[in-house]
Amino acid sequence: MTIEVPETHLPTPASPMGTKERLIAASLSLFQAKGYHGVSISDILDATALPKGSLYHHFPGGKEELAIAAVAFIADEVDAKLAAEFAKNKRAGAVLLELANECVIWLRRTDFTQTPLLGLLAASPGESALTQAVCDAQKRWLARFETALGGTEDAHDKACLALASLEGGISLARMARSSDLLIRSVTLAALHINQR
Amino acid sequence: MTIEVPETHLPTPASPMGTKERLIAASLSLFQAKGYHGVSISDILDATALPKGSLYHHFPGGKEELAIAAVAFIADEVDAKLAAEFAKNKRAGAVLLELANECVIWLRRTDFTQTPLLGLLAASPGESALTQAVCDAQKRWLARFETALGGTEDAHDKACLALASLEGGISLARMARSSDLLIRSVTLAALHINQR
DNA sequence: TCGGCTATAGACCATGCGGTCTAGGGCTGA
DNA sequence: TCAGCCCTAGACCGCATGGTCTATAGCCGA
Numbered sequence: 001m002t003i004e005v006p007e008t009h010l011p012t013p014a015s016p017m018g019t020k021e022r023l024i025a026a027s028l029s030l031f032q033a034k035g036y037h038g039v040s041i042s043d044i045l046d047a048t049a050l051p052k053g054s055l056y057h058h059f060p061g062g063k064e065e066l067a068i069a070a071v072a073f074i075a076d077e078v079d080a081k082l083a084a085e086f087a088k089n090k091r092a093g094a095v096l097l098e099l100a101n102e103c104v105i106w107l108r109r110t111d112f113t114q115t116p117l118l119g120l121l122a123a124s125p126g127e128s129a130l131t132q133a134v135c136d137a138q139k140r141w142l143a144r145f146e147t148a149l150g151g152t153e154d155a156h157d158k159a160c161l162a163l164a165s166l167e168g169g170i171s172l173a174r175m176a177r178s179s180d181l182l183i184r185s186v187t188l189a190a191l192h193i194n195q196r
Numbered sequence: 197m198t199i200e201v202p203e204t205h206l207p208t209p210a211s212p213m214g215t216k217e218r219l220i221a222a223s224l225s226l227f228q229a230k231g232y233h234g235v236s237i238s239d240i241l242d243a244t245a246l247p248k249g250s251l252y253h254h255f256p257g258g259k260e261e262l263a264i265a266a267v268a269f270i271a272d273e274v275d276a277k278l279a280a281e282f283a284k285n286k287r288a289g290a291v292l293l294e295l296a297n298e299c300v301i302w303l304r305r306t307d308f309t310q311t312p313l314l315g316l317l318a319a320s321p322g323e324s325a326l327t328q329a330v331c332d333a334q335k336r337w338l339a340r341f342e343t344a345l346g347g348t349e350d351a352h353d354k355a356c357l358a359l360a361s362l363e364g365g366i367s368l369a370r371m372a373r374s375s376d377l378l379i380r381s382v383t384l385a386a387l388h389i390n391q392r
Numbered sequence: 393t394c395g396g397c398t399a400t401a402g403a404c405c406a407t408g409c410g411g412t413c414t415a416g417g418g419c420t421g422a
Numbered sequence: 423t424c425a426g427c428c429c430t431a432g433a434c435c436g437c438a439t440g441g442t443c444t445a446t447a448g449c450c451g452a
Contacts, residue, residue: 186360401447408438422452
């Protein structure tokens with residue numbers, strides 16, 4: 001089974017990826033496609049064509065440590081994207097739409113097999129470090145929207161709606177294999193968020 | 197819910213369920229807590245205190261057939277709930293809030309370990325019958341909202357936003373262990389949906 | 393040239409998995 | 423009373439899993 005790693009997961013498109021980065025990128029793709037429990041160590045090794053020794057050398061904590069690194073990677077990537085967009089003084093609704101648009105491209109490119117962001121990773125073992133990592137990522141993204149919206153009580157509400165419509169829309173779109181559902185829900189949410 | 201289903205779907209000593217129903221109820225709870233791949237056959241057997249023979253007698257198709265039955269069960273339950281609410285001529289926003297409220301109660305009662313509806317079951321194996329079952333359930337719920345909203349193009353958009361804000365809000369709330377996020381996003385969505 | 397270190401390589405292990413199979417309990421109608 | 427049949431019961435199987443361990447390749451400074 002060969003896995004095509006999306007370009008967005010490449011740390012530096014110019015230079016070849018190190019072993020560690022390859023493991024993170026490949027496992028992220030797999031986790032986004034099948035969820036934490038749905039991916040086996042050998043799936044990851046097959047995808048990277050690396051031996052087991054390399055994986056446990058770079059991630060002595062095994063599967064969970066690797067998953068946490070993958071979550072941190074995507075969390076940073078999206079966070080940076082949000083920071084960059086907001087730095088252009090865009091309105092929150094526009095940023096949301098921009099993010100959703102990238103998700104749509106991603107969904108289509110992977111033929112709806114992969115879930116952008118971390119929806120599927122939420123199915124992690126109960127009170128684990130992995131759950132915590134996912135939680136932290138969502139908090140960071142929420143905070144970006146919240147501060148950009150003014151930091152008021154109302155801003156918090158709108159930030160919640162933004163992320164909820166995104167994650168929920170992705171879930172709907174993936175099931176229906178049609179990005180329409182994501183676009184519709186996010187567009188409506190953006191409309192509401194931009195109202196003051 | 198209208199039917200006598202305990203909070204965890206597990207049978208109570210007072211209302212004895214048949215073996216098949218017990219298996220469906222227990223597995224649904226487990227799947228909602230840990231996702232399809234996160235639940236093992238022995239988890240289900242432990243939860244029901246039933247032997248393996250019973251499970252494979254009632255569900256010769258094994259784990260997947262059981263999961264499909266569980267999805268059908270919750271799909272029917274929610275669908276009936278929606279039909280009943282809409283029959284009272286409630287506005288779509290009010291129905292959405294009502295549904296969200298039940299989800300909040302559920303989340304709290306299970307200490308945020310269980311995901312209401314079928315968010316976590318989306319992490320099912322690719323092009324399987326289980327995925328299809330989840331997809332069908334979502335389509336049915338979407339259709340309920342859509343027809344209640346008038347069946348127009350705009351109604352479709354709003355129905356998407358309704359379900360997306362629900363599923364997304366549940367995901368947010370579960371991670372943050374606070375039902376606030378769900379309430380906020382759904383309230384805002386309901387507000388928008390009720391506009392004409 | 394060599395010693396030491398990092399990273400690769402993959403054989404190996406115990407465990408738990410989903411699933412099969414046979415035996416028997418217990419209710420049914422005759 | 424007993425035959426027939428659902429259903430329960432759980433031993434058993436082959437296999438994939440996550441993880442460990444030893445060996446060694448390749449590099450870099452001395």
